[in-house]
Amino acid sequence: MSEIVRKNGNGRFSEAVVKDGIVYVSGITGDTPYADVKTQAKELLATMDRILAENGSDKEHILAAQVVLPDISTVGELNEVWDAWVVKGHEPCRICFEGRLVSPKYRVEICLIAAVK
Amino acid sequence: MSEIVRKNGNGRFSEAVVKDGIVYVSGITGDTPYADVKTQAKELLATMDRILAENGSDKEHILAAQVVLPDISTVGELNEVWDAWVVKGHEPCRICFEGRLVSPKYRVEICLIAAVK
């Protein structure tokens, strides 16, 4: 079995961890504090594209995603951004629910499991 | 490594994704909106049986489950149905917590990771 590769650890968590061809990605938020959910979703999915690329994967290779929204009534806005980003025919599994996040600055947080290409 | 197989994608998520002998299953809810948690739990676990079978697995091969309840005070009722469904000696790992779901129609949502038989 392969070694574990960890990226961008900060003493608390790694941004991504790769083992045996599977990429685990930490909960990622947007860049702009207090921006609306659509803005933050676009920002965080751009970050996901970057993280997946840095770890030999891409959005066509996502296996499962978890979406946490501090206000579930914003799920329609999140879905607009998500649906435009996901590659048709390559949709991951998903679970989505309401949960307050570590900071009230963020409107959505998503973590992923993906396969290396 | 094996190809990724995706089932029943709807542009947002796939019902199940299989990679390297592991089946990821999306968050599944019951069939009858606003039915009580026991009814919905039975319905969704029947759906899980169908999804697992369609992907070469079954409830004896579940590795990990996540249970999300919009009202944690219903966990006793959920557990009654869950405990009757789970195969003794083949219990998966589990985490269970309260979180509002995408629609108030649903009283419980469960996602799984299972192994192909």
Next chain:
Amino acid sequence: MSEIVRKNGNGRFSEAVVKDGIVYVSGITGDTPYADVKTQAKELLATMDRILAENGSDKEHILAAQVVLPDISTVGELNEVWDAWVVKGHEPCRICFEGRLVSPKYRVEICLIAAVK
């Protein structure tokens, strides 16, 4: 592919499940009901050390962690204990959010995915 090994099943869930060199660990809580989050976090991470060891892993081999706090305002206290426990250079991926737990006795619950050494 390897067999599935399950540890300490109770008819509802197994404490840990191992398959193909990956250890899944159920949501673990502290030992002392109603103790503060730091006390319970220390207790549960000691339990994690024991579970990981029993399944051929350790805290340097954690791939991903999910932290659920019934009161997200206690995340700073949780992080103090977490940061002291995590091995620098071996940080797992992490997602952390607020969700009420099955019992109000517990201030934090954590589940993990780790690699066998």
